[in-house]
Every structure is written in structure tokens, then in C-alpha cells.
Amino acid sequence: MRSGWFKKRKLQPTLVVLLSIFILLLMGLLSIVMYYSTSRLISSKLSEASLSELEQVNSLLNQRMTSIKSTALSIVINPEIKEILARGSVADTYEQIRNNESASRILSNAAYSRSDISEIMIVTDRLSIYNYSNPNGFYELSRIEDKPIWAYVDDRKEGFIPPRPNDMRNDGYNPKILTYFHEIAYGGKSLGYVFINLQFSSFKNLLQGTATGNRLFYTDENNEMYNDEGDLLSGSAMDEMLRSFADHLQGYTYTHLDSSKYLSIFTSPNDFGWRIILFKPYKDVVEGISGLFTRLLLVVLICFILAVIAVIYFSRSITQPLKRLIRQMNKIGHGNFDIQLDSDYTNEIGQLNERFRIMSVKIHDLMEESEREQNQLREMELRALQSQINPHFLYNTLDAINWMAIRLKAPEISKMTSNLGKFFRLSLNKGRELTTIAAELEHLNSYIHIMRYKHNNRFEYEEDIAPELLSCETIKIILQPLVENCFVHGLGPSKGEGQIRVTGRMLEDYIQFDVWDSGTSVDVAWLNQVLQQGFESRLGYGIHNVNQRIQLHNGSNYGLTFVEVECGTLVQIRLPIKIIEEGTV
Incomplete structure (x- = not known):
């Protein structure tokens, strides 16, 4: 990420804006996470409570269905019913009429024992006489085989038939019913089926308490869905929803139905494979969350304002001392070092x-x-x-x-005045600071000739200079002050009697001159310290001047060094190698 734009903007407003945006994004993200987490939590808790209630209702439904099955079984195992069906059409007309009356009495007693039973019929093809005046009686099999309900009965021993209008009565009374059937067999032979038609309204009333403000559905053992009015629901969306329910024993999920979002809560299948599904409008689930979210936004807004104030204060705590520092820098820039x-x-x-x-x-x-x-x-x-x-x-x-x-x-x-004149002429060097080593040696020899007259030739002077040094460049008047120091300090006590030797060699990357005298020895360590620290002493101004001029012109790697020797004093001069062409100096 390129940050060049940051370098062109003032620090405080940039910090305030960037940190404010960051805090706003963080709080917004936190609010969204809290909103969805809260809605999920409420949905989960509500679903658990509703699921517990639905499971209780489903348990009651299971008990009712079980009791209906028990009623059917009491008829199936009734010996009188079996005997009537076993004799069937073999009995004469009078016996069949009496059998119809006996069966109607047994079935009516069972039907009237429960308020939720509409009628109980035995569907068979074993008789030749059927009494349709009483709905609780025998029903001819051929009259039901062409009805849609037979698809649920054929090849089955027992089960529940989904809700439908009563299509088995002849008196025109056809309210919606829910039917349970069970095969009647004797000696391994099917004699017919007992049909117990339940009033769907009683079934509906059982579920009515849980459906207040919600949409209630249920599925049968064939995983077909019906609404609380007993109508079969179909369609691709419904099939997809049923498949999602079939993958879970119980629980809840989010479903879109009729362009609306619902929290769908479904129970586990009961003993007959039926389960209850409750569709609760999602807007009702999160109804209180919108108010909570509004209050949350208000809290976020207050926190954001407080955070911006804190950011401004924090940025000022950084930028204000920097601004004061810049003002002190400006004072120094104008030459005022009185800063605070x-x-x-x-x-x-x-x-x-x-x-x-x-x-x-x-x-x-x-x-x-x-x-x-x-x-x-x-x-x-x-x-x-x-x-x-x-x-x-x-x-x-x-x-x-x-x-x-x-x-x-x-x-x-x-001769003496001629040498002295040559000495001053070479010292002047036409006002130039640089000269050749050859000219420097000529200047030194003029000084030596003058000293010979002064000391009456009481000293010996030796000079050994490599020929390749003569054309090298150097600053002027560096050898004469050192030799003069030999006369003043080294040979002074003996009034000029002694030896002086000057040698010069070109080493690997520098030129070295050695100036030695046989006079009084010196404290080499102390003299080198004096040269390094630069303060004057009895060493003399000339020595300091030579060392300072060499280092100013060539750098601190060059200059004078006193060396410890057995006798006398030895000082070395280190110079850079600078060979010049003839005529340039």
C-alpha cells in the first residue's frame, strides 16, 4: 500500500479522521455481529421453548392415535365380529340381518364411547346384505375400491389415511375426517378392514393452542404435508422443505414461504411417523430486537462521539509537543540557541x-x-x-x-649571507604552500650550512634520501623545524656537538622521513600524547605547526610520531605519495 498521500497531510487531522473511521467501522461491525448473534440466540431459545411445547402436543397426538388403534384392535379381535365375517354370505338372509344389527350395536358402542369418533365401519366383501341406514356397520368393499382412499389401504395391514371430506356416508353429511384402518383376519385369511373415521375438528382443536399467531402444519408417515385445515400441500418448494426436515430428527430452520421468512420448528416423528411443524413469522421472532438494535445504535453513536473526543485529545497530546519542538527548531534555524x-x-x-x-x-x-x-x-x-x-x-x-x-x-x-638568503627565498616559495621534496631538502641544506657557522662544525650531519622521492609533492618547511628542534633540545646541552641523521624512504603506500639526533632522550609517550591532544608545551611551536599543517592538508592518518630508540631522539614523518610532473610546482 502506497503511503505517499500520508506524507502530504497534517498529522492531527489525519489521525483524527483515520482513527474515527476505524472506530466507526469497528463499532458498526460489532453492532451487526451483536444484532445477528442476539437474533440467533433469541431464535434458538424461542425454538427450544416452542419445540418443547410441540413435542408435548405431539405426545398427546401420539396417545390419541394409539388409543384409536386400541379401539380398532378391540374390534379386530372381537370373536363375534370374526364369526359374522367368517360365515359371511353362507348365512341365510334372516341371520345376515341379525348379524348386521349385532355388528352395528358393537360398532356403535365403540363409536359412542369417544367424542372424537364420527363412525366406525367394517369394509368387507363377505356379505350379501348390507345395512347403510346406520353409519356404524358393514360397508361393501366394491363401493370403496374406486375411491382415492383405497390407494392408502391396498397392500397394507393398518395405518392412518390423511384428512379428507367424509366420502363413506350416504346421508350427505360429509365433514372432514381422519381415518384409521386395520385389517381383520382369521385363520390367515383377510376378512375385511375396520375403518374408524375421526372428526378432523377434534384433531384440529388439539393443535389449536400452539398455532396462535403462527402457521401449523403436519406430515404423515409418507412425508406428505398438510395444513391445519387438512389440505395437502404440494409444489417444488414444499418438496425441498420436506426433504430438509426428513434429514433431521427434530429441530428448527429458516424457511421462505409465500415470499415471507419463517422460523420453522419441527418435532421428531411419533410412533406413527407423524410430526408437527410450526411456522413462526420471523418478524415476530425479531420484533423486540429492532428496538434493541435502535438502542444499540444510540449507544454506539454515544461511544463514537466519546471515542472521537478521546482521539482528538490523544492526537493533540502527540502533535502539540511536536509543534512546540518545531518552534524551537525554527529558533535554532534563526541562530537563537536559547530554547525551552x-x-x-x-x-x-x-x-x-x-x-x-x-x-x-x-x-x-x-x-x-x-x-x-x-x-x-x-x-x-x-x-x-x-x-x-x-x-x-x-x-x-x-x-x-x-x-x-x-x-x-x-x-x-x-657565503653565510648567501645561504641565509637562499633559506628565506625557499621559505617564501613564491607564496605557494606546496613544493617538491627536492626543494624541501635544498631548504634544509641552506639551514644546515648556517648552523655549521654557528656551531663551528661541532656536529655531524648525514642525509640518506631515496632518489624516487625527489619528484614527490609535499607542503613546505616540514624538515627544517624538526632539525632545528634537534639543535635546540637534543644538542643544546652539548652546545651543538653530536650527530643528526635525516633519511627518507617510499614504503608501500606512504612516504616516511626519519629525523634522529644523538642528544638528550625524551619521554616518547608524553610527546605523542601532546601531539594528539594539540596543546603546546616545551616541545615548541614549530613541531606543532608541522604536525597540524600535515594533518590539515592530508588527513589525520599522516603527521609526526616520536619513536622510542636506545639513544637520542627519533621522530618520523608520514606523508602521502604524490608524484608530480616536472614544471607543475
């Missing part, structure tokens, strides 16, 4: 203030040091100009003395 920083922070802001304070102190020190160096540079420039003027004057004066000595025939004075 927040000292009560101990977190990252406090660390930032402390680092800035340290940086400002260092910048102030560097500026003061730079100013001192500029002043020293101006002083050195003035001294350099002065040193250029003085050698010019001295060189012209010495040249005049030399000619006067020649005219007066004083060769020693002439």
Missing part, C-alpha cells in the same frame, strides 16, 4: 526532545568551534601575509650585504 523543551515527557516524545537538546548543544559547540577556526584562519592569513613581507625585506637586505662582503673581500660573510 518539554522535560516532563518520559516516552518517545521525551526521548526526541532529549536527542534534539543534545543535537542543539553539539550544533552550538560546532558553530563556536567553526567561528574559532575562522578567526584562527584569519590570523594565520595575516601571519602568512606578514611572513611573506618580512622574508622579502630580509632577502633584499641579505642580498645587499652579500654584495658588500664580496666588494670587501669577506668570502665567509658572503
Whole structure:
């Protein structure tokens, strides 16, 4: 993710906007999760309560169906009924009339014993005389085989036939009934069927208490669904719903019916394979949740406002000290180092203030040091100009003395003034700082000739310089101050008597000069410390000047180093290798 846009915007409004959006999204997501979790929880609890109630009703239904079956079995095993059916049409007309009356009496007694039974019939083809004046009696099999209900009876021993209008009575009274049938057999031979027609209204009343405000359905053993009016429901959507119920013993699910969403709760099948299904409108389930969701949104809104206030305060706690720090930076940018920083922070802001304070102190020190160096540079420039003027004057004066000595025939004075003039001329070097090692050695030899006159040749001087060094470049006047130091400190106590040796070699990546004298030994460690720390001592200004000029021109890897030797004093000069073409210096 590219974040370049963030770099161009102010920190505080950006933090407020981003954190506010994040909090709003988080709270919105939390509200949605809570809404759906609450609705699911309420649905689950409501479903469990409704399912428990439905299971009780289904248990009562199972008991009623079982009692109906028991009533049918009492008729099936009745010996008088079996005897009548066994004799069948073999009996004469009078006997069959009496048999019809006896069977009607038995069936009527069973029917009248229960208020939910409409009539009880025995369907058979064993008789030749049937009495249709009493609905509780024999019914000819041929008159029922062409009816739709026979599809439920054929090839079955017993079972319930779904609700339908009463199609078995001849008196025109045909309310909706629910039928239970059971085969009557004797000696392994089927004699007929007992049909117990139940008033569907009693069945409906049993379920009515649980269906208040809801839609009630039930399925039979064939997994066919009927509404509370006993009407068969069909269609692809209904078939899909029935298959989903068939996969579960009991429970609840969400169903769309007639373009409306329902919470469907279904019981486990009873002993006869029937189950009850309750469709509760989903809007009724979540009716109280909408009010809860409204209150939840209000709480979320209040929390969001409080969160935005907290975000603004938090962002200000970050940006305000940063703004104060920026103001102090601007003061330093204008050269005012009198700054005031927040000292009560101990977190990252406090660390930032402390680092800035340290940086400002260092910048102030560097500026003061730079100013001192500029002043020293101006002083050195003035001294350099002065040193250029003085050698010019001295060189012209010495040249005049030399000619006067020649005219007066004083060769020693002439030679001495000539060497002194050459010394000043090489020191001047036409105002240039750089020279060749050959010119530097010529400058040193002019100084040696002058010292020979001063000390009456009491010292020995040796010079061993590799020829390849003569064309190398160096800054001027680096050897003479070291040799002068040999006379002043090394050979001083013996009034110039002793040995001085100067050698020069080109090593792998630098040039090394050794200046040794046989005079008084020195504390090498202390002198090297003096050179590194840069403070003046009895070592002399010239030594400091040489070391400082070498390091300023070539870097801190080069300069002077005193070396421990058995006798005398040895100082080494390290210079970079810079070979120049002839005529460039």
C-alpha cells in the first residue's frame, strides 16, 4: 500500500479522521455481529421453548392415535365380529340381518364411547346384505375400491389415511375426517378392514393452542404435508422443505414461504411417523430486537462521539509537543540557541526532545568551534601575509650585504649571507604552500650550512634520501623545524656537538622521513600524547605547526610520531605519495 498521500497531510487531522473511521467501522461491525448473534440466540431459545411445547402436543397426538388403534384392535379381535365375517354370505338372509344389527350395536358402542369418533365401519366383501341406514356397520368393499382412499389401504395391514371430506356416508353429511384402518383376519385369511373415521375438528382443536399467531402444519408417515385445515400441500418448494426436515430428527430452520421468512420448528416423528411443524413469522421472532438494535445504535453513536473526543485529545497530546519542538527548531534555524523543551515527557516524545537538546548543544559547540577556526584562519592569513613581507625585506637586505662582503673581500660573510638568503627565498616559495621534496631538502641544506657557522662544525650531519622521492609533492618547511628542534633540545646541552641523521624512504603506500639526533632522550609517550591532544608545551611551536599543517592538508592518518630508540631522539614523518610532473610546482 502506497503511503505517499500520508506524507502530504497534517498529522492531527489525519489521525483524527483515520482513527474515527476505524472506530466507526469497528463499532458498526460489532453492532451487526451483536444484532445477528442476539437474533440467533433469541431464535434458538424461542425454538427450544416452542419445540418443547410441540413435542408435548405431539405426545398427546401420539396417545390419541394409539388409543384409536386400541379401539380398532378391540374390534379386530372381537370373536363375534370374526364369526359374522367368517360365515359371511353362507348365512341365510334372516341371520345376515341379525348379524348386521349385532355388528352395528358393537360398532356403535365403540363409536359412542369417544367424542372424537364420527363412525366406525367394517369394509368387507363377505356379505350379501348390507345395512347403510346406520353409519356404524358393514360397508361393501366394491363401493370403496374406486375411491382415492383405497390407494392408502391396498397392500397394507393398518395405518392412518390423511384428512379428507367424509366420502363413506350416504346421508350427505360429509365433514372432514381422519381415518384409521386395520385389517381383520382369521385363520390367515383377510376378512375385511375396520375403518374408524375421526372428526378432523377434534384433531384440529388439539393443535389449536400452539398455532396462535403462527402457521401449523403436519406430515404423515409418507412425508406428505398438510395444513391445519387438512389440505395437502404440494409444489417444488414444499418438496425441498420436506426433504430438509426428513434429514433431521427434530429441530428448527429458516424457511421462505409465500415470499415471507419463517422460523420453522419441527418435532421428531411419533410412533406413527407423524410430526408437527410450526411456522413462526420471523418478524415476530425479531420484533423486540429492532428496538434493541435502535438502542444499540444510540449507544454506539454515544461511544463514537466519546471515542472521537478521546482521539482528538490523544492526537493533540502527540502533535502539540511536536509543534512546540518545531518552534524551537525554527529558533535554532534563526541562530537563537536559547530554547525551552518539554522535560516532563518520559516516552518517545521525551526521548526526541532529549536527542534534539543534545543535537542543539553539539550544533552550538560546532558553530563556536567553526567561528574559532575562522578567526584562527584569519590570523594565520595575516601571519602568512606578514611572513611573506618580512622574508622579502630580509632577502633584499641579505642580498645587499652579500654584495658588500664580496666588494670587501669577506668570502665567509658572503657565503653565510648567501645561504641565509637562499633559506628565506625557499621559505617564501613564491607564496605557494606546496613544493617538491627536492626543494624541501635544498631548504634544509641552506639551514644546515648556517648552523655549521654557528656551531663551528661541532656536529655531524648525514642525509640518506631515496632518489624516487625527489619528484614527490609535499607542503613546505616540514624538515627544517624538526632539525632545528634537534639543535635546540637534543644538542643544546652539548652546545651543538653530536650527530643528526635525516633519511627518507617510499614504503608501500606512504612516504616516511626519519629525523634522529644523538642528544638528550625524551619521554616518547608524553610527546605523542601532546601531539594528539594539540596543546603546546616545551616541545615548541614549530613541531606543532608541522604536525597540524600535515594533518590539515592530508588527513589525520599522516603527521609526526616520536619513536622510542636506545639513544637520542627519533621522530618520523608520514606523508602521502604524490608524484608530480616536472614544471607543475
